[in-house]
Amino acid sequence: MAIELRRGGRASDDEIARLEEALGEKLPDVVRDFFRHHDGAKPENNTFAIGKCNESSINQFIPVREIEKEREQFESISSGAFPIAFDECGNYVLVDLRAGGAVYFWDHELDETVILSKDFASFLALLQPFDINSVELKPGQVKRVWIAPGFLESLKEKK
Numbered sequence: 001m002a003i004e005l006r007r008g009g010r011a012s013d014d015e016i017a018r019l020e021e022a023l024g025e026k027l028p029d030v031v032r033d034f035f036r037h038h039d040g041a042k043p044e045n046n047t048f049a050i051g052k053c054n055e056s057s058i059n060q061f062i063p064v065r066e067i068e069k070e071r072e073q074f075e076s077i078s079s080g081a082f083p084i085a086f087d088e089c090g091n092y093v094l095v096d097l098r099a100g101g102a103v104y105f106w107d108h109e110l111d112e113t114v115i116l117s118k119d120f121a122s123f124l125a126l127l128q129p130f131d132i133n134s135v136e137l138k139p140g141q142v143k144r145v146w147i148a149p150g151f152l153e154s155l156k157e158k159k
Contacts, residue, residue, distance in 0.1 A: 003127045008041030011064040015039075022068050025080045025097040030121045035064050045130040048123075050105050050114050057130060059088045074106075084120070095120055 040063035047057050062070055070083045080097035092106045103123040104113040117123040
């Protein structure tokens with residue numbers, strides 16, 4: 001894994017077994033091991049590709065005990081699928097056990113999924129540290145920006 005995970009806990013075997021029972025499927029060993037060592041972890045600033053033209057980042061991995069509740073966010077979801085992480089924009093990364101453990105990105109605005117990798121280990125390998133210096137804006141690329149008034153005031157107060 002190319003990124004550092006912070007503040008993760010350790011899911012118990014009982015918590016993992018409850019999730020497996022709810023899904024009706026056994027979790028792959030790599031997912032079980034991840035939950036045992038990095039349950040609810042927050043990764044360092046990171047990025048991963050969504051297709052050829054888009055990127056996102058993981059804000060936090062969902063703790064095992066909260067996955068069933070997060071599954072309720074989906075109107076229709078495969079019985080073997082579950083959200084494992086979310087980004088800062090309200091989108092989810094899903095694992096579908098019925099698709100061989102494939103990992104998908106779910107865009108909540110478009111209500112669409114895009115396959116990211118064939119399995120969870122491959123997905124973790126996709127996560128790369130984000131370097132702000134790698135962002136290059138072309139002249140005229142940003143036409144306007146909206147800033148929340150409260151946030152703008154807090155910036156002015158810090159000066």
